[in-house]
Amino acid sequence: MNPIEFQGLTKRYKRLVAVDSLTASIQKGRITGFLGPNGSGKSTSLRCLLGLASPTAGTALVNGMRYAELDHPLSTIGAVLDNGGFNPALTGLQNLKVICTAASIPDARAEEFLQLVDLESAMHRRTKGYSLGMKQRLSLAAALLGDPGILILDEPTNGLDPIGIAWLRNFLRGLADSGTTILISSHQLAEMQHAIDDVLVIDKGTLIADGTLAEVTGGQSLEEAFFRLVGGAK
Amino acid sequence: MNLISSEFRKLAYQRSTYGLILAAVALSVVSTAFSPFAIVQLSGEINFPLSDPNNVDGIYSKALSAYILVVVIGVRFMSGEFSHHTAVSTFLTTPKRHRVLAAKLAVAAVAGAAVNLFATLVGMGTGWFALQLYPNVAAPHAHIFWDFALSAALTGAVLCVVGVGVGALIRNQNLATTASLIWLFLVDRILAVIWVDGGKYLPSGLVTSLMNLTLSVSDKTTSLTINTSDYLPPLPAALILVGYAVVFSGLAWVSTLRRDIE
Numbered sequence: 001m002n003p004i005e006f007q008g009l010t011k012r013y014k015r016l017v018a019v020d021s022l023t024a025s026i027q028k029g030r031i032t033g034f035l036g037p038n039g040s041g042k043s044t045s046l047r048c049l050l051g052l053a054s055p056t057a058g059t060a061l062v063n064g065m066r067y068a069e070l071d072h073p074l075s076t077i078g079a080v081l082d083n084g085g086f087n088p089a090l091t092g093l094q095n096l097k098v099i100c101t102a103a104s105i106p107d108a109r110a111e112e113f114l115q116l117v118d119l120e121s122a123m124h125r126r127t128k129g130y131s132l133g134m135k136q137r138l139s140l141a142a143a144l145l146g147d148p149g150i151l152i153l154d155e156p157t158n159g160l161d162p163i164g165i166a167w168l169r170n171f172l173r174g175l176a177d178s179g180t181t182i183l184i185s186s187h188q189l190a191e192m193q194h195a196i197d198d199v200l201v202i203d204k205g206t207l208i209a210d211g212t213l214a215e216v217t218g219g220q221s222l223e224e225a226f227f228r229l230v231g232g233a234k
Numbered sequence: 235m236n237l238i239s240s241e242f243r244k245l246a247y248q249r250s251t252y253g254l255i256l257a258a259v260a261l262s263v264v265s266t267a268f269s270p271f272a273i274v275q276l277s278g279e280i281n282f283p284l285s286d287p288n289n290v291d292g293i294y295s296k297a298l299s300a301y302i303l304v305v306v307i308g309v310r311f312m313s314g315e316f317s318h319h320t321a322v323s324t325f326l327t328t329p330k331r332h333r334v335l336a337a338k339l340a341v342a343a344v345a346g347a348a349v350n351l352f353a354t355l356v357g358m359g360t361g362w363f364a365l366q367l368y369p370n371v372a373a374p375h376a377h378i379f380w381d382f383a384l385s386a387a388l389t390g391a392v393l394c395v396v397g398v399g400v401g402a403l404i405r406n407q408n409l410a411t412t413a414s415l416i417w418l419f420l421v422d423r424i425l426a427v428i429w430v431d432g433g434k435y436l437p438s439g440l441v442t443s444l445m446n447l448t449l450s451v452s453d454k455t456t457s458l459t460i461n462t463s464d465y466l467p468p469l470p471a472a473l474i475l476v477g478y479a480v481v482f483s484g485l486a487w488v489s490t491l492r493r494d495i496e
């Protein structure tokens with residue numbers, strides 16, 4: 001059983017087909033890049049996987065179960081989403097403590113992960129004043145709280161500084177080496193080329209490439225392969 | 235239990251909660267402190283002698299005004315999840331959404347009851363001091379202390395739950411807050427006076443019924459009359475209020491359990 005399975009996942013918004021019968025599986029302990037142009041359905045697929053949106057047809061499974069059936073979701077799968085919000089009136093630490101309490105995770109974990117993502121000096125400040133990169137780091141800390149075996153990252157490098165990006169790359173590699181499965185969506189193809197093992201490419205809701213990085217790029221750079229696949233001008 | 239504490243933390247960490255508690259107490263204090271003054275000023279137009287214990291009960295009843303702001307606590311508690319997109323992490327943490335909602339409603343009920351009770355007690359205390367300033371003031375009936383305290387707790391619990399329902403339906407926090415304030419401060423209170431037949435089933439009319447007052451006031455210039463015997467007896471009023479809590483919880487339930495979270 002693969003950690004993540006999309007089985008004929010379809011999501012329609014009125015007449016718009018955001019995701020069209022997506023079938024794919026993500027391998028354990030590998031970093032899979034989830035690529036595609038704006039509006040191709042990446043975030044929508046991930047939101048269906050995480051039980052935030054209900055699929056029109058098909059399913060998306062985590063360790064063979066629907067997200068809502070997981071007993072300890074945060075310890076199974078952590079997610080950094082593009083719209084995952086924090087209460088601006090609460091401090092970074094308070095925002096995480098709210099999550100800790102609901103998930104029966106000790107509060108001490110919150111401080112631990114805030115240190116890990118380099119937010120310890122800002123953790124007592126209200127998140128209203130956080131920069132984009134700081135919010136992104138806070139999201140990452142939230143996703144890691146339960147020590148999940150699977151990580152979903154939707155454009156995690158958004159707003160991160162070069163040091164943060166390099167740190168994230170090494171950090172994710174370390175996690176994958178110790179068996180964590182990672183699915184990461186990003187438009188930073190040059191960065192992704194160095195970070196991922198496998199690739200899924202989706203365009204207009206449909207899967208158009210699926211394989212290892214070498215299979216999908218066929219000797220080209222990831223960017224060249226991307227343009228070839230989605231038919232963009234270069 | 236974890237979910238209850240988590241929801242409680244959301245309220246307790248939020249500074250605006252304390253602002254609203256203060257505002258609720260202030261509303262109760264101001265309403266109670268100024269009503270003897272207003273009545274004495276208006277003694278030409280209305281006949282409301284403070285030597286009548288029923289009328290003194292009426293002054294103390296103003297202490298129950300705080301429920302209007304207790305609703306806002308519930309509204310912001312729920313609509314904030316959508317306005318700030320914290321619903322995403324809430325439901326990622328607990329995908330069984332009905333459990334989150336049950337915890338939120340329970341916390342809202344307890345917090346609403348506590349805040350309204352506190353504001354009412356402070357308001358009644360203020361009323362006692364205010365009434366010392368006037369001559370020939372009768373003592374209130376002894377039963378009002380318990381009647382008002384119970385009414386305050388029940389009203390606070392119900393209206394905070396109603397607020398959660400409103401916040402689930404109107405997900406824009408500011409719009410939801412403004413809409414509930416306009417409704418409760420103006421529409422509801424006006425209807426309870428000018429259209430008693432319907433208004434007695436609305437929150438302000440039900441709160442009046444709950445308090446079990448015996449009042450009859452008429453304004454000579456506008457010929458508007460308030461007569462508490464037009465309102466419902468306390469028990470049916472309490473049941474209807476609880477009915478509001480059930481209906482609005484139900485609305486929160488159906489609007490939150492299935493829909494996509496942005």
Ligand SMILES: Nc1ncnc2c1ncn2[C@@H]1O[C@H](COP(=O)(O)OP(=O)(O)OP(=O)(O)O)[C@@H](O)[C@H]1O
Pocket residue numbers: 013016017018036037038039040041042043044045082496
């Ligand atoms: N709640 C919604 N209501 C209506 N349409 C939606 C909704 N969410 C997404 N869509 C549409 O679904 C399609 C896929 O959007 P999605 O956000 O999944 O794309 P994406 O691949 O994540 O894009 P990006 O790279 O810009 O993040 C788009 O056409 C989008 O407009």
Ligand SMILES: [Mg+2]
Pocket residue numbers: 042043044082154
């Ligand atoms: Mg996206």
